Amino acid sequence: MNQTELLEEVLNLSREAGKAIMVIYAKDFAIDYKQDESPVTEADIAAHQIISARLTELTPHIPVLSEENADISWAERQTWSQYWLVDPIDGTKEFIKKNGEFTVNIALVRNGVPVLGVVHAPALNVSYLAAEAIGAFKEIGEARIELKVTEVPNEGVIKVVGSRSHPSPDLAAFLTQFAEVDMVPKGSSLKLCLVAEGEADIYPRLGPTSEWDTAAGHAVAAIAGASVTNIDGSPLRYNQKDSYLNPYFVVSRIK
Numbered sequence: 001m002n003q004t005e006l007l008e009e010v011l012n013l014s015r016e017a018g019k020a021i022m023v024i025y026a027k028d029f030a031i032d033y034k035q036d037e038s039p040v041t042e043a044d045i046a047a048h049q050i051i052s053a054r055l056t057e058l059t060p061h062i063p064v065l066s067e068e069n070a071d072i073s074w075a076e077r078q079t080w081s082q083y084w085l086v087d088p089i090d091g092t093k094e095f096i097k098k099n100g101e102f103t104v105n106i107a108l109v110r111n112g113v114p115v116l117g118v119v120h121a122p123a124l125n126v127s128y129l130a131a132e133a134i135g136a137f138k139e140i141g142e143a144r145i146e147l148k149v150t151e152v153p154n155e156g157v158i159k160v161v162g163s164r165s166h167p168s169p170d171l172a173a174f175l176t177q178f179a180e181v182d183m184v185p186k187g188s189s190l191k192l193c194l195v196a197e198g199e200a201d202i203y204p205r206l207g208p209t210s211e212w213d214t215a216a217g218h219a220v221a222a223i224a225g226a227s228v229t230n231i232d233g234s235p236l237r238y239n240q241k242d243s244y245l246n247p248y249f250v251v252s253r254i255k
Ligand SMILES: Nc1ncnc2c1ncn2[C@@H]1O[C@H](COP(=O)(O)O)[C@@H](OP(=O)(O)O)[C@H]1O
Pocket: 038, 067, 087, 089, 090, 091, 092, 093, 162, 163, 164, 165, 166, 186, 187, 188, 189, 208, 209, 210, 213
């Protein structure tokens, strides 16, 4: 299977998971809390099961790491040159609030770099998809457009996108480098995608996230031409250490 076919298959399966999520979204669902006190619902689990099963069918030789099945030792993960990195629902708090700002994230990571990614927002009927050597795209209903980032100078009002549900005490200090900012709150990986499509100029994440929260949106933003870096300007990478936590990072199209 070539990369184009693989990308379409992953898009289709993200939509299948999205359909299962929307059935539960429409009901009164139960909410459980994990050890780290983050919420989880039957929709996270249903989507996880669909995605894991379908990815394993599609590429039996590539391991799958999902937020809902992340108990895999670093000794084992260290041996992976490529793997699927999945967040069945990114933005579970937004799912619970029923504001639509949650996504299904599926990324293919090779040697620490997300080389293919799909971010699907089932309640908004919007998908973002990208693969190296193919490009980055946004699909709304039947219409697909290519995303190519144009850089903007650091002047005038800078459009900043930030978390809706996880405030960051360090963000205000970071933003003092800009003369004026327009702050837009948004849940989930939609933030990385907004930079990819030029609706936002920068997404500084100066707070905790896990690798599955960012890899798919990272692929979309980076392949569209945005920079995705650690605070020191080095590339944000995956599967480099025991912990799943990302360092602080910045997604930007500012020159
Ligand atoms: N203290 C923390 N540690 C790890 N991840 C955190 C965190 N606080 C927030 N996140 C992650 O940030 C994601 C949501 O980001 P945002 O607020 O930008 O929408 C959540 O993903 P999930 O919804 O998949 O659990 C959540 O796990």
